[in-house]
Amino acid sequence: MNAAQAPEYGAVVIVGAGQAGAEAATELRACGYTGTLTLVHEEEGVPYARPPLSKAYLLGAATEADLAIRPASVYVEQGIEILSGAVDSIDRDNRRVRLHDGRELPYDAVILATGGQPRRLAGCDIERASNVHYLKTLADATALKETLRTSSKLVIVGGGYIGLEAAAAARQLGLQVTVLEAQPRLLARVTSEPVSDFYRRLHESRGVDIRLAAQVVSFEFGAGGHVTAVVLADGERVACDALLVGIGQQPRTELAERAGLAVTEGVLVDAACRSSDHRILAIGDCARQPCGADRTPRRIESVDNALQQARIAAAALTGKPIPVRAAPWFWSNQFDARLQSVGIYTPDCERVVRGDPQTDSSFSVWYLRAGALVAADVVSSPRDFAAARRLVGGGVSGVASKLADTSVPLNYLATSVICAASQVPSNSNSIQVSV
Structure with missing residues (x-):
């Protein structure tokens, strides 16, 4: 699309108000887009940054106000409507986004920024226990933070970034922490042995009990339905009064699938972040885009990737040159x-x-x-x-x-x-x- 075609996009609806969605909204305005712009947010309030949830927020070093990506006034000044609600479906024939409460939003273009959701432990009936936590949203982090205040033994299932960052925070809060990782090393999916081994030694030096090749098979429950121990395949039981599950996330593609878009472990998009429907783009953790020297379609879960794709999508919808993608980058603070x-x-x-x-x-x-x-x-x-x-x-x-x-x-x-x-x-x- 060139600049002359840009005015056809008179109404843009962005589904998802995380880092990718918030950036896409303000970047569209920066690119000169003057049409109706709606940012649909499943939570209340303004878009917020998620990386501090497993670090500074758990430690009490950051407040809810500190997490805001931008002040509320920015969205008002730029004419970006933040609409609280959940999207049920996209009617591609009539170009309508339908919300769960029955509201409908007409669109000329949609940007899907639906992100990901934590993977659940398969075959384990622990979801109703109040001391079992997953960590994705501000509400998740607040609930975990409250549990940690009255707990002494935290068990974390999963030795990825979320699990290790939370382990570091919990140790700094004085809890006894055990990390159970099913793989032979930490961070096995994302890095090499030297880095994995360094972080194992770092955590162990700070008192974290790291268990590798630890297969969780069941849980023990106490009064009130609380999980009181994790049982491993070798029969060992690891006592806890708080449990965090951090075994990765999966893309939220249900909306795209219901809309009939091409989905394979993420919404498939091209170099301009366009899906199989040119009026629907996808960015951030839910999108799978060709990248790297080999141009293999990949989902990249990072703030930097979310920002880059948001800028690409904004350029595509306003007829601007598509920005050249830089190598994606990521960070993790532990101790x-x-x-x-x-x-x-x-x-x-x-x-x-x-x-x-x-x-x-x-x-x-x-x-x-x-x-x-x-x-x-x-x-x-x-x-x-x-x-x-x-x-x-x-x-x-x-x-x-x-x-x-x-x-x-x-x-x-x-x-x-x-x-x-x-x-x-x-x-x-x-x-x-x-x-």
Whole structure:
């Protein structure tokens, strides 16, 4: 679509008011969109940031007001209506979004920003126990926070980011914490062994009991239906007075499926975030878009990805040039360590370790595919991460030995790459670096 076609989108409805939806709304206005703009929010209040829920909010270092992505006045000033309610269906023939309470919103374009929902433990009847928690929304975090105030033993099922961040917060609050991870290592889906091992040692050094290859088979219940223990496959029972389940999330695609859109482990979208219906776009955790050097369709669960896709969608609907996607990045704070990741890691990547994860509090792991740099994990080094963002995603090759050499400053290496890139023909897919 070009700029001349943009006025056909006289009414845009954004379904979902998380990071992606909120950004899409304000970015549409920034791109010059002047039509009716409605942001449908399943919760009350203004859109809020979710990352602090498992960290600062649990610790009491951030309040509900601190979580607001933007002040309420911004939405009023920009003519963005925030409508509380849940969407039941999208009538593509008549271009109507139908809410659960019967209201209908006419649309010329819809942006789905429905996000994801926590995976539930299969075959376990624990949902009604008041001391069992999942963590996704502000209400979830508030309920968990209240439970932790009166608890002494927290068991966390799942050793991913949510589980580990919550474990760090709970230990800082003085609770006894046990993490049960079904895989042989922590963070197995998202990073490599050196990073997994570092975080296991970090948590254990702070008193967290980490159990790997721990298969949960059942639960014991006490008075009031509370879960009092988790039973493992080997017969061991782990006592608790609070339980958090953090075993990943799945995309919320039910609305897209009912609307007849193409869905495969996420709403399938193109480079402009358009679904199989060009009037319906999808962004954020619910969207599956070709990305990375191999252009494989992927869902990327991160704030940065949500922001990038929101800007792409806004550009697509206003006839602006589609922004070039940067390598996605992510962060996680646990105790005094900060992990920052950029690019797309897959288990088949070659890896180069810079520094010593066994002894250093700061190190990095670099991932290459066919000799080209595709991702990096940087622990507690903002300067190295700044260099990583410059290096990753540019088709850089021939740098493995230099990445491992701590005598070669990464900012110098990144500058060398930029200089080399300026001399590479536009039809080349690889930048060879000589330092």
